[in-house]
Amino acid sequence: LSRKQPAPRRAPRPGRAKATGHHSTIPKAHPPHRAPIPHPPRSHERPPPRVAHILDNSEASLLDVLDNLLNRGVMLNADIVLALADVDLIYLRLSALLCAADRVLPDDGRR
Amino acid sequence: MAGGDRELYVYGFSDPGLPRRFRAGGHNLRVITVGDVEAVVEAGHARTRPTREALEDQHATVADLAARSTALLPARFGSFVTEAALRALIVNHQPRLVDSLALVRDRRQMTVRVFDEGPAIPPPEAPRSSGTAYLEARRARLRRATAEAEQIRRVVNDLALAERIEPGEHGLRLTVFHLVSNDAVDTYRARTSSLAEQLAPHPVTITGPWPAFAFVPDLF
Numbered sequence: 001l002s003r004k005q006p007a008p009r010r011a012p013r014p015g016r017a018k019a020t021g022h023h024s025t026i027p028k029a030h031p032p033h034r035a036p037i038p039h040p041p042r043s044h045e046r047p048p049p050r051v052a053h054i055l056d057n058s059e060a061s062l063l064d065v066l067d068n069l070l071n072r073g074v075m076l077n078a079d080i081v082l083a084l085a086d087v088d089l090i091y092l093r094l095s096a097l098l099c100a101a102d103r104v105l106p107d108d109g110r111r
Numbered sequence: 112m113a114g115g116d117r118e119l120y121v122y123g124f125s126d127p128g129l130p131r132r133f134r135a136g137g138h139n140l141r142v143i144t145v146g147d148v149e150a151v152v153e154a155g156h157a158r159t160r161p162t163r164e165a166l167e168d169q170h171a172t173v174a175d176l177a178a179r180s181t182a183l184l185p186a187r188f189g190s191f192v193t194e195a196a197l198r199a200l201i202v203n204h205q206p207r208l209v210d211s212l213a214l215v216r217d218r219r220q221m222t223v224r225v226f227d228e229g230p231a232i233p234p235p236e237a238p239r240s241s242g243t244a245y246l247e248a249r250r251a252r253l254r255r256a257t258a259e260a261e262q263i264r265r266v267v268n269d270l271a272l273a274e275r276i277e278p279g280e281h282g283l284r285l286t287v288f289h290l291v292s293n294d295a296v297d298t299y300r301a302r303t304s305s306l307a308e309q310l311a312p313h314p315v316t317i318t319g320p321w322p323a324f325a326f327v328p329d330l331f
Contacts, residue, residue: 063224065167068185073187
């Protein structure tokens with residue numbers, strides 16, 4: 001009796017974004033081992049700081065982009081027209097925030 | 112759709128002082144001023160899914176805007192709104208926006224991430240029992256992250272003007288966002304370089320400076 005008629009230029013659909021391998025934000029491997037730098041021994045010296053390289057630059061950049069832009073959710077926008085016998089009857093504009101609850105609600109404010 | 116109902120894409124809210132119209136990040140932007148707040152918008156922005164290209168494009172544009180403004184509050188990805196609704200939103204939230212702009216003025220976000228040692232642990236099977244177990248696990252991660260963030264805070268205590276902690280998962284233990292004065296960014300980097308040693312064996316990364324993405328109030 002009614003039909004949903006999504007407008008052609010409609011909202012981002014994050015749920016359908018493809019999760020390809022290079023989008024992963026998870027470190028995939030051990031930090032690469034580095035050859036020790038020759039160093040004169042000194043008895044009072046502290047051990048050299050452990051420098052961890054677990055992400056290459058592009059992965060680190062992508063992780064920041066994802067964190068910065070998606071961490072607090074995305075806005076979904078949609079227009080829906082309910083029609084009967086090809087007569088448009090109801091226009092519904094939706095604007096919704098899709099986000100993990102703990103990103104927007106205070107931690108102690110939940111049920 | 113009438114001209115007044117034409118939807119604008121909102122990039123962020125800024126201190127007054129930006130030109131009325133300008134180009135940034137390859138986009139033709141304009142500024143809508145309401146009181147002490149300016150909204151940076153684009154008309155005719157294509158609606159796109161949050162693909163890698165779209166996200167990187169918005170990130171670069173916001174970074175460009177932040178470099179031009181003394182204070183910028185980036186909007187959420189996908190924020191389309193009519194001009195009338197945008198003006199109403201700014202009027203209704205003016206005090207909160209002004210306070211938030213004051214918080215981020217002449218400051219940048221730095222991001223510290225602490226990872227699990229070793230290879231990424233594959234995510235466990237989702238518990239079949241209930242969502243409660245899942246939520247309790249999330250709470251436990253938050254408690255652990257809060258404790259570990261304390262170690263980081265001790266290193267940058269006088270530099271971090273605001274802090275947000277996000278518990279991680281799947282190999283990422285936690286992420287800590289700090290708001291740091293522009294002129295303290297180098298000092299922050301120098302101080303946090305010792306974290307790799309202090310938090311060993313957990314690998315640590317420090318990134319930034321970024322616009323203050325993590326310190327934006329939830330408006331819409």
